Amino acid sequence: MLTSANLAAILPFPDIDPIAVSLGPLSIHWYGLAYVAGILLGWFYARRLVDNGKLWLNDTAPMTRQHLDDFILWVALGIVLGGRIGYILFYDLDQVLANPIRAIQVWNGGMSFHGGLIGTTVAMFLFARRNQIPAWSMFDIVAAVAPIGLFFGRIANFINGELWGRVTDVPWAMVFCSPHVIAAHNGACPAGPDPRHPSQLYEAGIEGIILFLVLFILTRWALALKKPGTVSGIFVIGYAFSRIFVEFFRQPDEQLGYLLGTNWLTMGMVLSLPMVAIGLWAVIRARQAAAGQTA
Known part of the structure; x- marks a missing residue:
């Protein structure tokens, strides 16, 4: 229960304009810049991994810098198209069927990670096949940089x-209302006046920083890239468990709410559960393949 002491301890939500730069009629949003930063920094780190032949099977990377340069467009399309289509199918199908123009209104719901993962996987598979790159190595290098x-x-x-x-009464709770948020929603504050978990920061820390460090250790010190499929599998497992954990603190999508009459089960959890099985299968397959090569 919230008390006056709890309320006094609530952290202020920073009033940051979602628009980073305005150039006349052109507005550049932080969300768009986040995609650009993630792709470009991931591309830079992937090039460093490719340059280090000792990290790879037979001490030779199965792809070149030029391959990575060409892949940027493919992965961008996979993320954006897969993320949007995935959100529509998993979270917003009824509303889109009722109002098809909603499908291109990215401000209504936005993107789905699980859809973006599927779109990126399709892009990786097609690109690897076209350029005769081992698919599992393609998956591994993208998985290694995805947390960025x-x-x-x-x-x-x-x-x-x-x-x-x-809604929570933890000392670091925040009320997600600010002049910019209210202005962006026609004078309303969608999150309401209650203090809430800053679950976006939980996800940034776990899915981003911690998962990146785990994969960094695997690629640099455990030389996991020498067993194609290992990094991919660990990434999928790590993301799935991270997402399931954070879903206990994250507000479910309004149009879906909690599933099966519970007060805890969310669509994010349901979509993440199969990822654990897929990731385990990828790791086991990689170990078996490596054992077969050394037998």
Whole structure:
């Protein structure tokens, strides 16, 4: 229960304009810059991994810098198209069927990570096949850099005052209302006046920083890239458990709410559960393949 002491301890939500730069009629949003930063920094780090042949099977990277340069457009399309289509199918299908123009209104709901993952996987598979790159190595290098994009994306969610957490009385709770948030929603504050978990920051820390460090250790010290599929599998497992954990603090999408009559089960959890099985399968397959090569 909230008390006056709790309320006094609530952290102020920073009033950051979601629009980073305005050039006449052109507005550049932090959300868009987050995508650009994630892709470009991921591309830079991926090039460093490719340059280090000792990290790879047979001490030779199965792709070149030029491949990574060409792949940027593919992965951007996979993220954006997959993320939007995934959100519509998983979270907003009824509303889109009732009003099809809503499908291109990215400010209504935005993107789905699980959809973006599917879109990126399709892009990776097609690109690898076209360029005769081992698919699992393609998956691994993208998985190794993906937490960078997740980090920036969640920070952008925080700046936008969206995907907020559940109501709470923890000392670091925030009221997700600010003049810019209210202005962006025609004078309303969607999160209401209650203090909530800053779940976007939880996700940025766990899915972004911690998962990146785990994969960094695996690639640099454990030489996991020498067992294609290992990094991909660990990334999928790590993201799934991170998302399931944070869903206990994150407010579910209004149009779906909690599932199966519970007060805790969310669509984010349901979509993440199969990822654990897929990730475990990828890691086991990688170990078996490596054992077969050394037998």
